[in-house]
Amino acid sequence: MRQRHVFGTVFTLEALVAGCVFVVVLAVLARALVRRRAGDAERSERPRLEACYVGALAAFAVFLVAWTAWQNHVEHPAAGPKPLRVDVTGFQWCWTFRYPQSPDHRRVSGTCKGEDMPTLVVPTGRTVQLRLTSRDVIHSLWIPGLRYKTDAFPHHVNTLTLTLDRAGRWRGRCAEFCGQRHWTMDFWIKAVPAREYDLWAQGGTAAA
Amino acid sequence: MTVVPPTETQRDDAGRPVPPGSWLGWVSTTDHKRIGLLTAGTSLVLMLFMGVLALLMRGQLAQPEETFLGAQVYDQLFTIHGSGMIYLVMTPFALGLGVYLVPLQIGAPGIALPRLTLLGYWLYTLGSLTVLAGFLTPTGAHADGWFSYPPMADSEHSPGAGTDLWIAGVLLAVTGSILQGWAVLWTILRRRTLGMTMLRLPVFCWAMIATCLMVIGAFPALLAALTLLAVGRADASVFASNVWNIGYQHIFWFYGHPVVYVMFFPYLAAVAEVLAVFSGRRFFGYRGTALSLLVFAALSMSVWGHHMFATGQAANDYYSLTSIALLVPAGVEYFGMLGTILGGRLRLRTPMLFALAFVPQFLIGGLTGIMVGTPVIDYHVTDSYFVVAHLHYVLFAGSAFGLFAAVYFWFPKVTGTLLDEGMGRLHFWLLVIGTNLTFLPMFALGYLGMPRRVVTYAAFDGFGLLNLLAGAGAAFLAAGMTVFVVNVLHTLRRRHLGRARPAGDDPWEAHTLEWATTSPPPRLNFPAGRPLPPVTSFAPLLDLRRREQREGSAV
Structure with a gap:
């Protein structure tokens, strides 16, 4: 049952994160649709904000890779004596x-x-x-x-x-x-x- | 966008043996616009055919223990639907879009390597006919899925001629795509107009650069895999050892993952152009997006093993690392798209509706993509309906919505007349309902244990209701696509009769150079005696309008 347990943990976490990201993107979309007017429309780049955002994404990717790889190893322990x-x-x-x-x-x-x-x-x-x-x-x-x-x-x-x-x-x-x-x-x-x-x-x- | 020749107002065939307006003039053309139209038009016709196959499958699966089609027919349907949509519809349409638009967007009078581009179209058409010819053989078309692993696809387990035709046809079609990829890339690199530096290329051209790099770098691997399959069918001893069975999978997926982005970037970029134009502002985060496309293309060639987590014969940790790393460039692209619409004055015309729906719908495909890139999740959901749902969210809810955004957006440029807005909206809403009703239940089906590629399922499996919902969704999709076909044919008919309202050069207040010429553009793209606007950025027409406004208000 180890597989079911590990799957449950990782799937729950990823589904929660995915759900949050989806809701945030929907909220941004909704905001754009409701406002529908130019704010600071001339500004077509925000390099510093983008760099911080990329940093956060990369940090999350590192966490996700490391944590799920660890879970994968938990799921595949060396077989005990005499299986x-x-x-x-x-x-x-x-x-x-x-x-x-x-x-x-x-x-x-x-x-x-x-x-x-x-x-x-x-x-x-x-x-x-x-x-x-x-x-x-x-x-x-x-x-x-x-x-x-x-x-x-x-x-x-x-x-x-x-x-x-x-x-x-x-x-x-x-x-x-x-x-x-x-x-x-x-x-x-x-x-x-x-x-x-x-x-x-x-x-x-x-x-x- | 069917291949109806535009009415020639002036005949310029003086001294030429083949009048350009005749069918022979079309199939022997070196005009990139015509080759692009032929390619995109052919793939749209094939898309309708592949859609009919999908409807038959949804009919078969609508209730448990159904015997409407039978396994022999069903297996052919999912094989030709899947391989057709990938090899013969989404990839060629993406390249056809590039063949048509790239020279216009960079201010060039034509494409580099026009004859090779035309040869690419012929090979693609010939390959498509060869694949479909399988249906005419006594044992039917190929029936082993779009990736056709040996030894299932060898001559012992798939003895029919349909399999041989499938191998030959896909090989021809993909060779054609490679040729067109070279032509488009070479055009961008060598034929840019004065002032069009690399960092003033439209986003769509950047996407085509990344796309063509993947076509050139990864598509030959498919040719190698198909050759291996053909050799193994001739000599059964090839697949009598594991090395070529698992080896085929490695070679195939080296192609098989980059192709997903080949079927994604051009549509993503079409969406990016549409979002910017209908938000009335410059695309946000241009440089980050261009860079992320290149990073994406590079990473795409290192992730293939994530299709093989369950084989027990791939380095799962490594492929999981490279796959999950993709969320960084993907996140940058979303940053650009959302940043564009956030401060924008949105105009909700049909292309914009499709582009806006692309954003959340593709996101579902992307987020579930991270899940299937995680080995411990993938062990459960791979080869199940979860993956079917995931890939359809990427390719249909995502790429196909981008495709329709592109069709509605560029139709006036190509034909000189706009598609009907009312029918466009109806098409859009039917497609939104149909897409989500069809593909969302499939996530649950896969999670609950329904394998992909099953002709039916037992009543006590409990898959009936969700499959019925998916079937109902497919009916909405069929209705939506019918509206689309009627819209296109009706508009072309009106145009043919001279009753259509001319769209003008730039009906949308767009940003890029293709809108600085007539609709449709003349043979050499830009009318003589009408100088191109100065290329001051990746949105030269927007710059021009802004300058005129400023000068107007200063007076």
């Missing part, structure tokens, strides 16, 4: 989830047609490392509820590390256009308590 590994493969047009650490290398897949959507089952509270790749074209694994996505490339592995602190079920989708059934490439991600997960990994069906 749960899931190998995710995107293909036209569905997903396969493999659990190489489970006793019999459990594998979940589907066709993404109608109700046949694969479910990515993960334990709550434990770091999960998704190793993403693709069998054909570029896909992108997006979990809108977690406010995060990473592309799945063929011949390349991207990792996505997440920790879900509460049980629940979220929708996942493909975000990179990948052909005619791109829009059906949905899956579920389901977080269950650790014990329930262990049972499931050993071949149980309770959680899936």
